[in-house]
Structures are given as C-alpha cells and as structure tokens.
Amino acid sequence: MSQEWNIKSRAHVCSVCEKPLLDRAPVISALRETPQGYERFDCHPECWKSQNRDWEPFSLWDGVYLAPVKEERKEALKKEDAGEILRKLITLDDPAMKNVVYVLAVMLERSKILVERDSKSLEDGTIRRIYEDKKNGDTFIILDPRIRLENLAEVQQQVVALLSGTKSFGEVANEEQANEEQGTQEESQEGTQELGEIQAD
C-alpha cells in the first residue's frame, strides 16, 4: 500500500508502558511502516530504549510532549483555519491535490505551525516529509511532489484561494487535474515568488 500522505495523532500515554506522558517532558516518537499503513509510537525515552524491537522505525525523532491546552479563541483563527484545511485535504486523499497539500504544509512550516521532523526517500524515488504540529503533536506524512519552480506561483495562488474561500476544494481539484493532464503550464507567471514569501497568516 503506498500512502501518499497521512495524519497520525500524538498519543497521551506511553506506547510501551501505557503510563501518561508528562507535560513538557521529552518524548520519543517513531513511525513504523506496516502493510496497513503507518503506525505511530510515542514513548518515554527510557521505555523506548529498553523496549525489545524486531523492526526498524521508518522515522524516529525526539520531541517534547505538551499536554493539550484549552483552545484560545479568536486569536490565530486564520492559522487554525489553515491547519484545518490541511487536515481536510489530507482526509480527501485526492492525488490531484498533491501540489496544493505540499505547498500548504510548507507555508504552515514557515508560519511556525508545523515543524519538519524528517524526510524519507522511498524506493520508488518519491519523498515523504514528516511534519509535526507544534501545538498538538499530530504528525502529517506528506508527499513532496518536487514541484517545478515555474509551477510554484500557480500552486500558491490555489492555496491562497482555498484559504480565503474564493475557490472551493472541488474547483481547485479540477483545475489541478487539468494542469496535470496538460503537462505544462502555458502561462508562465512573471516574477516567480519564493516559497517563503507567502505566509499562512
């Protein structure tokens, strides 16, 4: 099964000893590739070290567990919207949206909402980037579609249109599909923007 992207939530108890993870304490997170998809582990570092494993993690990183906090309303509403849109896109699992998903993830990283934890080159030559939501620890496994620079501005415009609500998911998906079939973009955007210029906030 080749999943192009995926969300895994951070656990609130240790995957090994099943005792609670403590607020602001170190946590080891790992992803295991299984035929059913990715399995996520969050453990006390000492539990991770002492656990007997007959498998190698797909990805492994050190983090800090933050206990869930009550949502602060209003502030950062837009940022949360962007995160929600990313979740929705991932749930839709539409291959036509692969560029949009990736550019949105990069924008959220630049806005310090996500942090890139790892990247993996797979045997089929594709790359998965593993992002973690800084606030709630959710993991997003995102296909890096290696967007060509001349297509970047167009994809950014689609993301901005989604964030501002001027285009629906369906409209963007159809346009992305059409672009893909066309192969190349006939209108090349003047002054291609750097990926970092547009922030989600």
Ligand SMILES: [Zn+2]
């Ligand atoms: Zn433990």
